[in-house]
Amino acid sequence: MRALCWHGKYDVRVDTVPDPTILEPTDAIIKITSTAICGSDLHLYDGYMPSMKSGDILGHEPMGIVVEVGKAVTKLKKGDRVVVPFVIACGCCFFCSKTLYSCCDTTNPNAEEASKAMGHAPAGLFGFSHMMGGYSGGQAEYLRVPHADVGPIKIESGLPDEQVLFLSDIFPTGYMAAENADIEPGDTVAVWGCGPVAQMCIQSCWMMKAGRVIAIDRVPERLAMARSMGRAETINFDEEDVYERLQEMTGGRGPDRCIDAVGCEAHGTGGVDAVVDKLKAAVMLATDRAHALRQALFCCRKGGTVSVPGAYVGMVDKFPFGGAMNKGLTIKMGQTHVQRYTQPLLEKIEAGEIDPSFVITHRRTLEEAPDAYKTFRDKADGCIKVVLRP
Known part of the structure; x- marks a missing residue:
């Protein structure tokens, strides 16, 4: 598949990388239909986030169509349209039971590294350094989603991607x-x-x-x-x-x-x-x-x-x-406890109380992502928010 990869400060490229696969029975694979560049991505682009490695796939604001699910996934099926929160949470640890999803105790495999820097490890995050779990991000054609019964929210209405995409983060x-x-x-x-x-x-x-x-x-x-x-x-x-x-x-x-x-x-x-x-x-x-x-x-x-x-x-x-x-x-x-808010905020969008797509100023293909990062960082061409379509 094609994916936007980090190779160093100010150096992001669209590379051909292996397709993601099911690694755990609680995983799902989604085909990305829309994803976005976040202001937090610029901290990686500008070289301020430690524990990045060349080839890391960026992006934490994705949505798409489920193409495969692990045998333990019960809430999603092939063909479901979903928005994926940037926070990866197990749904059953001490913190998840208190809806403190960004503090999840189990989803950061590099917890020891994060604890040395912070005292305790936060949850794993998509596309946001190895200190935050080393998970591949969603600025790509496909994404592996761990704990698929906990994170993604199904979009069962006909609302376009741009109206619901930002339930992933902003x-x-x-x-x-x-x-x-x-x-x-x-x-x-x-x-x-x-x-x-x-x-x-x-x-x-x-x-x-x-x-x-x-x-x-x-x-x-x-x-x-x-x-x-x-x-x-x-x-x-x-x-x-x-x-x-x-x-x-x-x-x-x-x-x-x-x-x-x-x-x-x-x-x-x-x-x-x-x-x-x-x-x-x-x-x-x-x-x-x-x-x-x-x-x-x-x-x-x-x-x-x-x-x-x-x-x-x-x-x-x-x-x-x-x-x-x-x-x-x-x-x-704190990092956002996204799973706490996705359903009530989706209901606000469906009720017409807000259309979050008003922030979008630029729409680009995935192949145009490196130039879009530079435009976004430089605040050039009136750029406020970029949506990418693989």
């Missing part, structure tokens, strides 16, 4: 981020970033009865989408001081809830911390540029909540822990 991720923010009716929520996850955060904040949503970015197309599709007020951090503007907009109190939907490759045009982050990352003395997170903690009102769906890789320095403690902030974060 819609549940944005929704969980808003949920983690503990939004109360009427709250002012500030969202750092206007990329695809942030756009889903904005939509989800309104679902949770926010009174105002303020979106922060510097890319004109993303800010325009946040205003038009997200009904958000916006701040361009290239043009305004974010803290001062938020103080002005909230009468000096600060936003009630802040969401860092940027993650480890934040850009900052002001402040010593952003400059130091950039310099240390350039010489590989650091993996995470956490300017957006620091700013969210600084701007959030006393007693507020900071939610972090943005992906981080390693150690974050210059962390304003004293300010967070003295202001009494609550911080909630």
